[in-house]
Amino acid sequence: MDMVLAKENMTEKNKIWQEAIEALIDPTYGMDEEESAAYMGRIMSKLKSGKNLTQEELNYLSLHNQQLYTTALRVKYQKEALKNRLKNCKSKEEAQEVIDNAIGGVNKEDPDREYLIAGFREVEKEFKKSGDYNRLPYRDEKSERKKLLKYLDNKNYEDEKEAVDNIFNNEKITPIAELLDTLPVFEAKA
Numbered sequence: 001m002d003m004v005l006a007k008e009n010m011t012e013k014n015k016i017w018q019e020a021i022e023a024l025i026d027p028t029y030g031m032d033e034e035e036s037a038a039y040m041g042r043i044m045s046k047l048k049s050g051k052n053l054t055q056e057e058l059n060y061l062s063l064h065n066q067q068l069y070t071t072a073l074r075v076k077y078q079k080e081a082l083k084n085r086l087k088n089c090k091s092k093e094e095a096q097e098v099i100d101n102a103i104g105g106v107n108k109e110d111p112d113r114e115y116l117i118a119g120f121r122e123v124e125k126e127f128k129k130s131g132d133y134n135r136l137p138y139r140d141e142k143s144e145r146k147k148l149l150k151y152l153d154n155k156n157y158e159d160e161k162e163a164v165d166n167i168f169n170n171e172k173i174t175p176i177a178e179l180l181d182t183l184p185v186f187e188a189k190a
Contacts, residue, residue, distance in 0.1 A: 039060065040060075040064070043057050043060065043061065043068075044068075047072060047075065047115050047118070048114065048115065048118055049118055050075075050079075050115075050118035050119040050120070050122030050123075051122060052076070053072055053076070057072075058072060058073070071111075071112045071115055072115075074112055074116075075115045075116055075119045078102075078116055078119065078120075079119045079122070079123050082098070082099070082102050082120055082123050083123055083127070085098050085102075086098055086099070086123070086127050086132075087132070089136065090137075091136055091138060091139050092133065092136045092137070092138050092139075093138060093139050095127065095133065095136065099123075099124045099127075102120050103117055103120050103121075106120075
């Protein structure tokens with residue numbers, strides 16, 4: 001008989017602890033259905049607009065909507081990855097390219113597409129407002145110079161000045177000319 005009472009006491013203590021933990025984790029603990037639905041609506045609106053969710057909101061999703069929680073985490077990590085790639089950009093042009101690639105890389109069939117694109121747009125907006133973006137040159141002159149020198153190496157000019165003069169003054173560079181320059185040359189011996 002004493003064992004039965006001890007077990008009832010333990011289950012009663014477990015219930016109390018479970019309620020206390022739930023009250024700490026679930027921000028809607030003690031709310032009615034309407035308030036809980038409104039809270040979920042605010043979370044959905046933040047996700048759709050690309051805003052960051054708080055830890056409290058993520059906890060709520062992990063308890064009440066596991067699929068949306070997974071989506072929110074995926075969006076969060078993808079946004080962080082995009083921010084890190086943007087930190088390494090050397091020009092505004094390169095930064096825009098990174099953003100365009102991130103957005104273009106989202107599959108049209110992806111169920112989280114709407115949330116991912118909204119998140120990427122939010123990261124873009126924040127980055128363009130930042131001082132990091134404002135300090136970037138429009139184009140990275142070093143990479144432009146490297147491209148030019150690589151092109152010049154393929155043309156076999158003796159010195160850089162002669163090559164630049166020839167490219168910009170004498171030669172008309174068209175897409176077809178560039179394509180023909182990249183094709184291999186075969187010599188037929190008679």
